Every structure is written in C-alpha cells, then in structure tokens.
Amino acid sequence: DGGITQSPKYLFRKEGQNVTLSCEQNLNHDAMYWYRQDPGQGLRLIYYSQIVNDFQKGDIAEGYSVSREKKESFPLTVTSAQKNPTAFYLCASSILSAKVYGYTFGSGTRLTVV
C-alpha cells in the first residue's frame, strides 16, 4: 500500500544534541512538508520541498535543517539551536499542487527534550 512513514514515533533529545526525524513516502509525490504542532498553535510550517535537491523555509525554520536527496525521503534535523524543540512533528506529501487533493500525512513523531 502507498503511504507516508515517519519514524520514530517517540524521540528523546538531550540538551545540545542534534536529532533527525525520518519521513519516507512511496506515493510518487513531488512535494513534501514538515509541520510542527504545539497545543493551541495549530500546524506551523517548518520547511517544504517541491523537487529533489531544493527546499524552502517555512514560517519557523530557525533551528531546523532538511535535505531532499531522493524524491521519497525528506528528513528533518532538529539542531541544538532550536531552543524549544519539544513538540509533535508531522510530515506530509502531495502532488506538486497541493490544492488538487490536499496532503497525505504521516503518523507523526513526538519529540521530547530530557
């Protein structure tokens, strides 16, 4: 079955560490997105990519980095520069124009700083 897979489901980070969240899709979608979800804040866009080897900053990109070396994969690294990384992270994908069908979402990663 086609879908989008995020791993791990839960992740713990120590102060000063970088951690990487995985997002893989087999839907042949061109575009992939990372959102952060905090209580009462909705979904805020971190980064998105519409083509391999290219990506764009979203509204809250500071302290995060991404890569898009393969069409299927769009990992997100939470760096030590992100001062408040505890949140629920959602990855999504779509055909190039998301307006047509909207997004397919992964099941999310809960990141906690310990």
Added chain:
Amino acid sequence: AQTVTQSQPEMSVQEAETVTLSCTYDTSESDYYLFWYKQPPSRQMILVIRQEAYKQQNATENRFSVNFQKAAKSFSLKISDSQLGDAAMYFCAYTGSGNTPLVFGKGTRLSVIA
C-alpha cells in the same frame, strides 16, 4: 500573508445532534482552495472535505458539509448526526492558486457527549 482563524478552541455536541465549526480566512486572491482536516486521538490527520473557491456549490461528504461564504471569507463545517467517533481536533486550511503549502488554523477540539 494568508491567515486562517478558527475562533472556537473547544466545542461540544450531543450525540446525534448537529454542530457547526467556524473558520475565517484572509486573502487577496480570487482563486483558492479550502480544506477541513480531522485529527482524532490517534493524531493521524484525515482529510474531511475540500472546497474550490470558484465553485458556488457547497461541498458535502456524507454527514459533513460546508457553508462557504466567499464574500465574507467564511468556511464553516457542519457535522450532522454527530457520532462518538467524530470527537477530534478539526483544522481548517487554505492554499492559493499556485503551488503553495497549506496554511492551517489553530484548530477546534470537538467533544461528543453520549
């Protein structure tokens, strides 16, 4: 920048009754697309309904329908015959006519009372 506002952080409804969730948006575009997503306790995001701004007819999907008022920039979701499984966070989202990411509101938490 486009913004999406959901003014009701929480709502409740009796089982089998009807409830309406509000969403307003701000845009200068004439062609755009609106979505409602559901996030149950599993946190898996599910597309509920989609509306194209140039279509006058309100979208419907089984018990879910929208009241799209373009001039007022309003896009409310009506859930009829509410069921316990409808309990979830509901997010309204917007995207314009280009290949732009979705912009989400902060969400409305819906409780269904048996």
